Amino acid sequence: MKDAWSSDEVRKAEEPLIAAGEPLMARAAYALAQAVLREVAAGPAAGRAPDRRAGRPAAVRLGGSLGSDGLPGTARIRRARTAGTRGEVRGARALLLVGPGNNGGDTLFAGAHLVRRGMSVTAVLASTRAHEEGLAAFRSAGGKVVTLADIRVPSVVQSALASDVVLDGLVGVGARGALRPPAGGLVRTLAEAREKAGERWPRTIAVDIPSGIGVDDGAVPGPVLPADRTVTFGALKPGLILPPAAHLAGEVELVDVGFPTVAGTTGWSGAVWGVAPGRHAMSGTDPASGRVRRMEPADVAELWPVPSPHDHKYTRGVVGVIAGTSTYPGAAVLATSGAVLAGPGMVRYLGPEAVGTRVLLARPEVVVAGGRVQAWVLGPGVPGVGPEDGPDDDGQARRIFGALAAVTGVLSEDVTGGKMPAVIDAGALTMLEHRLPAWAVLTPHAGELAELLQGLGHDVDRAAVEAQPLHWVRTAHQATGATVLLKGAITVVAGPGDVYAQADAPTWTGTAGSGDVLAGILGTLLAGRSADVVQDETLAARLAAAAVLVHGRAAARASAGGPLAALEIARAVPAVVADLLGA
Numbered sequence: 001m002k003d004a005w006s007s008d009e010v011r012k013a014e015e016p017l018i019a020a021g022e023p024l025m026a027r028a029a030y031a032l033a034q035a036v037l038r039e040v041a042a043g044p045a046a047g048r049a050p051d052r053r054a055g056r057p058a059a060v061r062l063g064g065s066l067g068s069d070g071l072p073g074t075a076r077i078r079r080a081r082t083a084g085t086r087g088e089v090r091g092a093r094a095l096l097l098v099g100p101g102n103n104g105g106d107t108l109f110a111g112a113h114l115v116r117r118g119m120s121v122t123a124v125l126a127s128t129r130a131h132e133e134g135l136a137a138f139r140s141a142g143g144k145v146v147t148l149a150d151i152r153v154p155s156v157v158q159s160a161l162a163s164d165v166v167l168d169g170l171v172g173v174g175a176r177g178a179l180r181p182p183a184g185g186l187v188r189t190l191a192e193a194r195e196k197a198g199e200r201w202p203r204t205i206a207v208d209i210p211s212g213i214g215v216d217d218g219a220v221p222g223p224v225l226p227a228d229r230t231v232t233f234g235a236l237k238p239g240l241i242l243p244p245a246a247h248l249a250g251e252v253e254l255v256d257v258g259f260p261t262v263a264g265t266t267g268w269s270g271a272v273w274g275v276a277p278g279r280h281a282m283s284g285t286d287p288a289s290g291r292v293r294r295m296e297p298a299d300v301a302e303l304w305p306v307p308s309p310h311d312h313k314y315t316r317g318v319v320g321v322i323a324g325t326s327t328y329p330g331a332a333v334l335a336t337s338g339a340v341l342a343g344p345g346m347v348r349y350l351g352p353e354a355v356g357t358r359v360l361l362a363r364p365e366v367v368v369a370g371g372r373v374q375a376w377v378l379g380p381g382v383p384g385v386g387p388e389d390g391p392d393d394d395g396q397a398r399r400i401f402g403a404l405a406a407v408t409g410v411l412s413e414d415v416t417g418g419k420m421p422a423v424i425d426a427g428a429l430t431m432l433e434h435r436l437p438a439w440a441v442l443t444p445h446a447g448e449l450a451e452l453l454q455g456l457g458h459d460v461d462r463a464a465v466e467a468q469p470l471h472w473v474r475t476a477h478q479a480t481g482a483t484v485l486l487k488g489a490i491t492v493v494a495g496p497g498d499v500y501a502q503a504d505a506p507t508w509t510g511t512a513g514s515g516d517v518l519a520g521i522l523g524t525l526l527a528g529r530s531a532d533v534v535q536d537e538t539l540a541a542r543l544a545a546a547a548v549l550v551h552g553r554a555a556a557r558a559s560a561g562g563p564l565a566a567l568e569i570a571r572a573v574p575a576v577v578a579d580l581l582g583a
């Protein structure tokens, strides 16, 4: 499990360590400097995505000093980027963007290390204040200091273009809201310049977080300079794993500065590199902590319902699927395939006869008949119930309303089998009439979540959901009672317990039918753990995150770097599950 700590949690972890005299900043700065050195030594194109690497000009080494303003002039810039010979750092240039707080302090101390390693380092102070000891250390090492008040923003852009690496140390976990002037203006201009320069832009390393992202909610309320790498201290931060901010962080590297670990012990490991984020894993967290988690294969293996020798098909869980219409029969095939291949005791399909026949042709294992089930998958390929239209849905809405009554406990236990977990997808999302239990998992995409929230009286559209996914997923959970899974390149899940942000799938996964397969996989998990899910109201979110991980990995396997068809995701599920159970 990767745990991302909220800024409050980070502060709480820091306080006793600082009081005990632990040199947190020195550790952070040293690790940061090492990251920069490795980055520079690796050469200008190292680690960039292939498309970004294409057409990048060969770097030319250049010594030379800075101009009178402390920044290189344009004539010198045209001649070259300084570093570039693999393994060489002497003479390479770093530009530090330095804010007023400890984030700037980390950056200045790291800058001092870089100067001592022979790099030419310029710090641009974006504020009238700067970390005093950091600044003194940087100056005495021989770093150049300029202030934004002395020079113009375009000079900073030119300087950045002449550098091998830019460090963004404007704000860290102390940031609140969008970057304010003058840092905001500086970052806006730099971000535009980066966009324009493409491959000519130097490697950009964010210190702790890319300045300007919402540390705790992953929002992007104003300008942010996208990073190639973020070196983060002590623990991951929610904004580094939540959309949309996570897309601005590049590769995230976690550095151990001595925060409490699994057993609650403290102590610096001394290993500043490659500290596994899992080191901070805990079995459960206080939902009020603001922590956000990312599941890993070993966590999924623990949750997966593996049959024992005493199990049979009914004890292993029966999934009931109400999906598809004669207009959209494919969704029924995809949802049942996802369910079957995730390994339930049995899958039942309820729907129009013609669709049932197609399901059987694709998956003869499916039982096309009613009967007892342990979890429902409701709604893939079924049209929504609008306020006025009576959808031509082959009776699927009626069937779904019946199943939903079982989920919400409106019908008696005798009729429905009692408390019933469910995946509520697509058209079924428009059929919610009652408050739901946490074991009902809503699986909207951003547009569907916006519509659902509008129906609950919120003034929100798709773009607003995409801008603040965590906020709206939590709002939807609170308003409906259900566990909510918002599908996206990074899928966010919120229920009564922890929040999960899963990024397991290749971008090819956003294709028609992919969500139907996910609904089926999750249905199997809910059916397999049906009794547990209704006992432990935090379990549905964990199973939902697990389903997303398996679905994403199956998509990666099916894609192998290229396009994929949704049914291939389902076909890849058994091998993915086998892999993670064997892991």
Ligand SMILES: NC(=O)C1=CN([C@@H]2O[C@H](COP(=O)(O)OP(=O)(O)OC[C@H]3O[C@@H](n4cnc5c(N)ncnc54)[C@H](O)[C@@H]3O)[C@@H](O)[C@H]2O)[C@@H](O)CC1
Pocket (backbone or CB within 6 Å): 014, 018, 024, 025, 026, 028, 029, 099, 100, 101, 102, 103, 104, 106, 170, 171, 172, 173, 174, 175, 176, 177, 178, 179, 180, 181, 183, 207, 208, 209, 233, 257
């Ligand atoms: N406390 C410690 O000992 C450690 C802190 N560390 C570093 O310290 C950082 C936190 O330091 P601080 O608490 O000093 O805070 P930051 O350095 O993150 O920023 C706070 C400063 O930025 C200003 N600011 C806040 N929001 C702003 C906005 N929207 N626009 C412009 N300016 C804004 C504030 O007025 C304040 O002066 C961490 O992110 C990390 O980089 C690390 O050195 C590890 C140890």
Ligand SMILES: [K+]
Pocket (backbone or CB within 6 Å): 103, 168, 169, 170, 171, 172, 206, 207, 208, 209, 210, 211
């Ligand atoms: K930063």
